[in-house]
Amino acid sequence: GAVFVFWISSSGSPKFTTKQTVAPLRHAMSALNWKPFVYGGLASLVAEFGTFPVDLTKTRLQVQGQSIDARFREIKYRGMFHALFRIYKEEGILALYSGIAPALLRQASYGTIKIGIYQSLKRLFVDHLEDETLLINMICGVVSGVISSTLANPTDVLKVRGACFVGPSLLGQGVVPTAQRAAIVVGVELPVYDITKKHLILSGFMGDTILSHFISSFTCGLAGAIASNPVDVVRTRMMNQRAIVGSVELYKGTLDGLVKTWKSEGFFALYKGFWPNWLRLGPWNIIFFITYEQFKRLPF
Numbered sequence: 088g089a090v091f092v093f094w095i096s097s098s099g100s101p102k103f104t105t106k107q108t109v110a111p112l113r114h115a116m117s118a119l120n121w122k123p124f125v126y127g128g129l130a131s132l133v134a135e136f137g138t139f140p141v142d143l144t145k146t147r148l149q150v151q152g153q154s155i156d157a158r159f160r161e162i163k164y165r166g167m168f169h170a171l172f173r174i175y176k177e178e179g180i181l182a183l184y185s186g187i188a189p190a191l192l193r194q195a196s197y198g199t200i201k202i203g204i205y206q207s208l209k210r211l212f213v214d215h216l217e218d219e220t221l222l223i224n225m226i227c228g229v230v231s232g233v234i235s236s237t238l239a240n241p242t243d244v245l246k247v248r249g250a251c252f253v254g255p256s257l258l259g260q261g262v263v264p265t266a267q268r269a270a271i272v273v274g275v276e277l278p279v280y281d282i283t284k285k286h287l288i289l290s291g292f293m294g295d296t297i298l299s300h301f302i303s304s305f306t307c308g309l310a311g312a313i314a315s316n317p318v319d320v321v322r323t324r325m326m327n328q329r330a331i332v333g334s335v336e337l338y339k340g341t342l343d344g345l346v347k348t349w350k351s352e353g354f355f356a357l358y359k360g361f362w363p364n365w366l367r368l369g370p371w372n373i374i375f376f377i378t379y380e381q382f383k384r385l386p387f
Contacts (some may be wrong), residue, residue, distance in 0.1 A: 127201065144164070144171055237262060240266075276307040276311040304373045
């Protein structure tokens with residue numbers, strides 16, 4: 088039942104109000120929870136370590152075959168498995184984890200902020216799983232994706248380039264396409280996961296189990312890969328590009344990169360690295376969400 092609160096008005100007369108009157112303030116305060124930040128960051132680290140070699144091959148596949156850049160004109164790798172085998176054969180097994188330190192650093196920042204903000208924003212709108220809608224979740228996903236990717240962009244540059252900290256101008260490179268990609272990925276993946284999980288649970292076929300987490304994470308990984316791959320190709324290339332003449336850059340922005348890639352290499356060049364992208368996002372999301380859901384069940 089309702090809880091009645093006794094208070095004195097400015098006129099001095101006693102007044103009564105119900106619990107529902109003070110609920111919005113308490114609702115807002117309850118949204119500020121540290122657990123999604125910590126659990127999101129830890130689960131991201133686990134998922135990143137488990138799928139990093141696939142991400143490495145995806146990056147190399149995406150930067151090769153650029154007809155307007157002599158450095159990457161050669162088609163060196165024919166596919167993900169060929170790339171994995173050739174890297175292992177020519178550079179050794181440790182090369183498959185080349186750049187793992189900045190990748191983990193990125194997830195420690197990006198994953199922590201992304202999940203924490205997303206879950207906190209959702210709690211400002213709804214209290215219960217059944218009240219969530221795709222629109223609300225997409226808005227929360229886009230906002231959290233842009234904020235987290237912008238703050239974590241320097242570590243993303245380091246992961247792609249395999250370099251050390253060399254200055255603010257380099258570390259800010261590609262921040263716009265990175266934020267755009269994150270808006271797409273987070274705005275698709277997290278809402279698809281939540282909505283799929285919601286309907287699986289409410290359908291009565293399965294509860295809040297590892298199986299429902301697996302199906303939901305597999306679905307959101309596929310959706311995220313399809314939606315984000317074109318921007319991901321341009322983002323990766325922009326982070327790898329360097330000046331040809333003076334300060335002239337190959338790609339001046341995301342749209343410019345999409346158009347130039349399409350014109351010079353064809354539409355399907357925008358889906359270079361799709362299979363390793365999906366084969367990484369799929370297992371990544373499966374590992375992440377199952378780990379995250381288990382962290383949520385910890386008794387503290």
